[in-house]
Amino acid sequence: MSVTPLAAHPSARSVPAFRGRIGRDARSGHYAVPRRYRLHLSTACPDGLRIAVVHSLLGLDDVCPVTFLPAVPDSPDSGHAVLRPLYEASAHRYQGPATAPVLSDDWSGRIVSTHAPDITRDLAQRFSGDRPDLYPCGADSEIETVERMCAQGIEEAAQGAGAVGAERAEREEALETLVGSLAALDRWLDGRQYMIRDQITGADVELWATLVQLDTVHRHHLDAAAVERIAAHPALWAYARRLAAHPAFGAHLDLDAIARRHHARCQGLEAAGAAVQILDWAAHAAAGNGTRPQVNRP
Numbered sequence: 001m002s003v004t005p006l007a008a009h010p011s012a013r014s015v016p017a018f019r020g021r022i023g024r025d026a027r028s029g030h031y032a033v034p035r036r037y038r039l040h041l042s043t044a045c046p047d048g049l050r051i052a053v054v055h056s057l058l059g060l061d062d063v064c065p066v067t068f069l070p071a072v073p074d075s076p077d078s079g080h081a082v083l084r085p086l087y088e089a090s091a092h093r094y095q096g097p098a099t100a101p102v103l104s105d106d107w108s109g110r111i112v113s114t115h116a117p118d119i120t121r122d123l124a125q126r127f128s129g130d131r132p133d134l135y136p137c138g139a140d141s142e143i144e145t146v147e148r149m150c151a152q153g154i155e156e157a158a159q160g161a162g163a164v165g166a167e168r169a170e171r172e173e174a175l176e177t178l179v180g181s182l183a184a185l186d187r188w189l190d191g192r193q194y195m196i197r198d199q200i201t202g203a204d205v206e207l208w209a210t211l212v213q214l215d216t217v218h219r220h221h222l223d224a225a226a227v228e229r230i231a232a233h234p235a236l237w238a239y240a241r242r243l244a245a246h247p248a249f250g251a252h253l254d255l256d257a258i259a260r261r262h263h264a265r266c267q268g269l270e271a272a273g274a275a276v277q278i279l280d281w282a283a284h285a286a287a288g289n290g291t292r293p294q295v296n297r298p
Helices: 046-058 081-090 116-126 140-161 168-189 202-216 224-231 234-244 255-265 281-289
Strands: 037-041 066-068 102-105 110-113
Touching: 037 046, 037 081, 046 116, 046 202, 081 102, 081 110, 110 116, 116 202, 140 168, 140 202, 168 224, 168 234, 202 234, 202 255, 202 281, 234 281
Parallel strands: 037 066
Antiparallel strands: 037 102, 102 110
């Protein structure tokens, strides 16, 4: 893959409270046993959406159950009250918010990890069998490049482009970074079905969830001209549309929940870009699933 990686620097994503891993065998403490682990996810959250898609692509319903959480956390500290016992059992006098996503161990009643990239990789690599290979051998650097571009070149740049109180020059610089990243991805995807292989990989899950967030959340804080520039990448948005029609992707796309989470968290001002939707996500998801696109979780 020749998409130019961005220089590594600290991401705006929150630092995980727990970062355990599922190992290869019993010597690692946590090892792959069907129904030992449980996921706690809100698909209104980008990381929760990524994990839910990976879980469905792998067909792990009977191996690793999922507890779906409300779109809007119910604790004053922006955590989920139902997760508080897990956090307190996992760290003495834990004081932070009990946030999702969480991979927990039902045997111990404690948290294994809250780090989404590790969770998706452990699901794919430790419960593999005859399942799709979402993190193929030799693809680590390519997938990490896509993850970095999504985090820095799209998510952080979109936040900067719509930041309230930022200088105009700063917002314009962030917008140029965002549009440049999208243009590079658009050129790369022209004539390709997927990002780095001839099959779906973790890179596709990462990029798709990022594009969902860009169109359903970040767009609301940009002006119409900026959104038109973002939309002017036909190969990239055609790719997002194809994946939305895939059952493992579209089935988890709850637009109402994303909107409720956004309105509960957002402190910025809505701009003209809110009226310029790039994709009709609901229609594309419904076309692929043959069902209602909204999963309507609490």
